[in-house]
Structure formats: C-alpha cells, structure tokens
Amino acid sequence: MHAVTSGSRYIVAGLLSGALVLTVPGTASATWPPSEGSQGNTKQSGSSNAGTLISRVTYSGSVRSSNGSTAVQPVWTPPACWYEPRSVAEFKDYVETMYTDTINAPGQANYAKAAVGEFRDIYKDGKYKNYNEDEADDGNWWVAVQNPDRLDDPASWECSDLPFWVANNDDPGVPQAVTPKILAEAAYDAIQLPDTKVTLAPADITKVNLATWAWLDKAEFKEVSVTASLKAGGLNIQATTTAKPISLKLEPGTGDAETYPSSGVCTMNSDDSIGEQYAKGKSDQTPPCGIKYLRSSGDGAFHLKATITWQISWSGTGDTGGPLPAGTFGTTQDIRVQEAQAVNR
Incomplete structure (x- = not known):
C-alpha cells in the first residue's frame, strides 16, 4: 500500500x-x-x-535551495x-x-x-x-x-x-520512525556547499613544464552545518550535521600531466588550509599541491576537475551523534596550456 x-x-x-x-x-x-x-x-x-x-x-x-546545485554527493542515499x-x-x-x-x-x-x-x-x-x-x-x-x-x-x-x-x-x-539520526541524515541532504573553484598560479593560462600551484581559500572553505528540527505531536527533537573539508583531489583532464602530490590528493594542513598560496620567489620550488602539464592544450583547454571530500558528523537530542559517510563535491574549470619551456615569475 x-x-x-x-x-x-x-x-x-x-x-x-x-x-x-x-x-x-x-x-x-x-x-x-x-x-x-x-x-x-x-x-x-x-x-x-x-x-x-x-x-x-x-x-x-547553510541550507541549499531546493534546486541548488552545490549539494554534497554522499556515498549513501539520504532518507x-x-x-x-x-x-x-x-x-x-x-x-x-x-x-x-x-x-x-x-x-x-x-x-x-x-x-x-x-x-x-x-x-x-x-x-x-x-x-x-x-x-x-x-x-x-x-x-x-x-x-x-x-x-x-x-x-x-x-x-x-x-x-x-x-x-x-x-x-x-x-x-523509519523519525529520530535525531534521521533528522541528521535529512540535514546532510540539505547542506549548501561553496563552489569548488581552485585558486591557481598561474591562473587560467599556464605553460608546458611549468608547475602550477593550487590551493583553496581557508576563509571560504570552512566547515558548514545545517540543523534539522521537528516539533510535532509531543515530539521535540533536533540534529545538527556538519561538513568539514578534509582533502582536495586534482584531475588534470589529460594523461600528459603530473600532479603534486603524485596521487593528486591534497590533504588539509594544520591551519585548515589546503595547498599553499603561491608567492614571489617560489617559481623554482615544487608546490605541495598542484599540477604540471607536459603538453600544450593547443587551441582548446584542458578540463581540470577539482573534487573536495567532506567529512560529515552530527550531534542531536539526547546526546546522540557520531560520523556519517563522507561526501564529495566537484567542479571543472578550463585550463589553457601554452608551449614554453620557462617563464619568469
């Protein structure tokens, strides 16, 4: 029925x-x-x-709109x-x-x-x-x-x-009787995430064999949370679900590229940042998080995919809580790669 x-x-x-x-x-x-x-x-x-x-x-x-696109993608199905x-x-x-x-x-x-x-x-x-x-x-x-x-x-x-x-x-x-955990799972599904646009140096256009530094702004990529509450029929419960970014995976969009680290996964630093911002004088250094393209993109562009993994946890009424399955959210951005063996930065 x-x-x-x-x-x-x-x-x-x-x-x-x-x-x-x-x-x-x-x-x-x-x-x-x-x-x-x-x-x-x-x-x-x-x-x-x-x-x-x-x-x-x-x-x-941090509640997303009903048609919002920046929803965390879990490895499980919300209720x-x-x-x-x-x-x-x-x-x-x-x-x-x-x-x-x-x-x-x-x-x-x-x-x-x-x-x-x-x-x-x-x-x-x-x-x-x-x-x-x-x-x-x-x-x-x-x-x-x-x-x-x-x-x-x-x-x-x-x-x-x-x-x-x-x-x-x-x-x-x-x-399926509603509990704080079910509310936590529903809140997970409602979380609004920031757009996953990685900051690059050089930005948008880079050179062959030149290390491109990548990082995320820790002021923007910080933990976000949603609280789901239910007060009905004598029941008064709530749960807060929190998503915290813990790693960034870079996929260059071509096999002719190297990533730093070699796995392409940049983990969170002790100060909650990911990667390291490029600064003058670092052109000869290897970035802790980044990419080196080995060939030109020609008249087109490579599609760099950046995927953030979010650690999910919750707490609720009655001192309940714990972890929920991690989720991911990724976007792509175009990178043009030009022929050049060296560049002054």
Whole structure:
C-alpha cells in the first residue's frame, strides 16, 4: 500500500484499488523515545494544518535551495521518507478536510469517494473510534511523510503504512520512525556547499613544464552545518550535521600531466588550509599541491576537475551523534596550456 501526493495532500492510494489493509508495523531499530521526556504527556492545543500531511521538519544554517546545485554527493542515499507524529486534533482535521473536499469535488469519481470514505471510517468509527479523542493526552497518530527534496526517488513511497496510533513514550515500531539520526541524515541532504573553484598560479593560462600551484581559500572553505528540527505531536527533537573539508583531489583532464602530490590528493594542513598560496620567489620550488602539464592544450583547454571530500558528523537530542559517510563535491574549470619551456615569475 502506497501513499501519493496530490498538491500538498497525502492520499492512501491502496484504498483506491480496494485494498483496504492496515499494515502492521515491524520492529524499530532505534531506541525509543529518542531522549528522556522528548515525547509524551503533552497537552494538545487543537491547532492544525488542516488537509495536509507534509513534513514538519524545519532547517536552519547553510541550507541549499531546493534546486541548488552545490549539494554534497554522499556515498549513501539520504532518507526519502519517514514517519512523524500528529496530534489527535491535527489528524482529525486532516482526515475530515480530505473527506469533505473529495466528496464535494465536482466530477470526482465514485471510486475515489468510496475510497476516502473507507479511509475515514477506519479512524472515525471502525478500528478506532472518533480519532481516539478520548485518549488525546495519552498518545499521537503517526503518519508517513516524504522528504521534499526526494519526491522523485522511488524510495519515497516505501513509508506505506496507514496512519497508526502510538501511546506516549512507546516505540512506534517502524524502522523509519523519525529520530535525531534521521533528522541528521535529512540535514546532510540539505547542506549548501561553496563552489569548488581552485585558486591557481598561474591562473587560467599556464605553460608546458611549468608547475602550477593550487590551493583553496581557508576563509571560504570552512566547515558548514545545517540543523534539522521537528516539533510535532509531543515530539521535540533536533540534529545538527556538519561538513568539514578534509582533502582536495586534482584531475588534470589529460594523461600528459603530473600532479603534486603524485596521487593528486591534497590533504588539509594544520591551519585548515589546503595547498599553499603561491608567492614571489617560489617559481623554482615544487608546490605541495598542484599540477604540471607536459603538453600544450593547443587551441582548446584542458578540463581540470577539482573534487573536495567532506567529512560529515552530527550531534542531536539526547546526546546522540557520531560520523556519517563522507561526501564529495566537484567542479571543472578550463585550463589553457601554452608551449614554453620557462617563464619568469
């Protein structure tokens, strides 16, 4: 059974095919609750975001835009969906609004009306009674939401359980129940990185057999972080994910070149810089980070690829935290190489 979105609405697609089945949650792998006192015994205010079941996670810090190109590229897949709690009042408003809008929509198909009616019956007068209003202080409804940045990912359909009731401080019983670590992984996916443009000397145009120095400005290439927070249905958790640049890999764009060091990987210095800025008088020295081209690029240019590896770590509610898989981000820049055996610098 899968969930689909229609605008911002969350609809149970399985109902539309007549498969009215409430999936029984499995065993969750995370310790619950995420931290002492983070869930439960919370009076419901009755406020709601009627008609919608979108993620309540908010992000702050170095957050990229939804179509931003400078996203860190991890060696793993960020979460595409998870489960979040909703108060009785919020969940009731959602179901009733969806039901009313569907029934009253001009031209709405009868099977859609029947499906939303069956869905409503589960919580109003079926498996549950009146949305568990008599137990509003004792628990919350848990609902599936999709990561807004992963809507095109087929995995965003994997959180397919119908909304289910969880008593305060009980384990929701699903592996994707939101935790500080899931928030940390979502924050990882939201980090905005600086453009990876390496400073070169000589810049843009260099000479055959001349060592080109390369470095990154440590004022620009410093650690960045994003905090993801969730306050919903008695749950109040957050996690901060930090990305720190630790190395730069140079790929000259041709086999007729040498890199410094020979691996092409320049590691971070003790002062958090990468490489060394060229200064007058160093023309006869070998750069700690750089390239020497052995032939001309002719009328064109070589495409130098510079890739930064970012070390990722996180900390969250309940003294949780630890490392996450490293990520990379790279760009290319054109380098013209002219014939010359020597040059005064």
